[in-house]
Amino acid sequence: MQDGFGRVVRDLRVSVTDVCNLRCTYCLPESGIQWLPKDERLDDDETVRLVEVLAGLGVRTVRITGGEPLARAHLPALIERIDAVEGIEEISMTTNGVLLSRHADALVAAGVDRFNVSIDSVNPTRFAELTRRDVLPAVLRGLEALDRHDVGVKLNAVALKGITEHECVDLVGFARERGLQLRFIEVMPLDASGDWTEDHVLTGEEVRSLIHERWPVDALERAPSSTARVFRFRDGGGEVGFISSVTESFCGDCDRLRLTADGQLRTCLFSHDETDLRGALRDGSSDEDLVAMIRTAVAGKQWGHEMHKPGFRPPDRPMSAIGG
Secondary structure, X not given: OEOOOOOEOOEEEEEOOOOOOOOOOOOOOOOOOOOOOHHHOOOHHHHHHHHHHHHHOOOOEEEEEOOOHHHOOOHHHHHHHHHOOOOOOEEEEEEOOOOHHHHHHHHHHHOOOEEEEEOOOOOHHHHHHHHOOOOHHHHHHHHHXXXXXXXXXXXEEEEEOOOHHHHHHHHHHHHHHHOOEEEEEEOOOOOOOOOOOHXXXXXXXXXXXHXXXXXXXXXXOOOOOOOOEEEEEOXXXXXXXXXXXOOOOOHHHOOEEEEOOOOEEEOOOOXXXXXXXXXXXXXXXXXXXXXXXXXXXXXXXXXXXXXXXXXXXXXXXXXXXXXX
């Protein structure tokens, strides 16, 4: 399955809920959030059927996202079913880690191969300020729970001007001590309040310079379709990555699709168009009908986010309602 620019679709991001148990300042307001009604979210059968159809079209990897995916009840059972879909070779999950210690064993047993755990600070006070929740110890317990398993683990940190400059060295030190790759993500215009401006962006290059002063790094060759540019520490202390969506676009070989919790197919994180697969499912559409809808959507996939072009406007949905 190729888009109009010859890019082959292989990766599917499946948001299993829009609900999140944190209120990160760059993502959600502190209160007044209206979550999707339960009957508007895809159920397990609907989710698995769409994964089956997409796997038949060449999707090989699935990333489970939210909101916070662990806010969805009985998630390991859904993942076990996705893992059994013919053609799916890898399942990963992005999580804030708050509930991870309770579910790590079941998630790994169900088939999750890799985890990306979000952690923007290892300072408890700063963490609570950023997330509006005093739950850093729970995240750390979640990472300890993953240590019991032979799975891939990476850490994600959103880079914020005025904050990450003071946090990045401690974060990198934390990751190095544990043999984990930490990835800094430029903050994007996907906040629910719509307050984002480029003034909020601490660029990947700026963060690299700060880290390089403490631990010199050298660039590795970028893997095809990778969202991150990865650098290796010269002292052998592992790697650090940078997802510079704003300043160093990686749209040119994007291989991703996104399925929202309410069953909308999105071909780009910043797309203004969605394909209503939930409506088609509930109207009795056949798999052949779904295939035709998906192929049409992929054929019309935009080249990139065009964030720096005149007239750019963010998507109508915030990140929590799209799924990372």
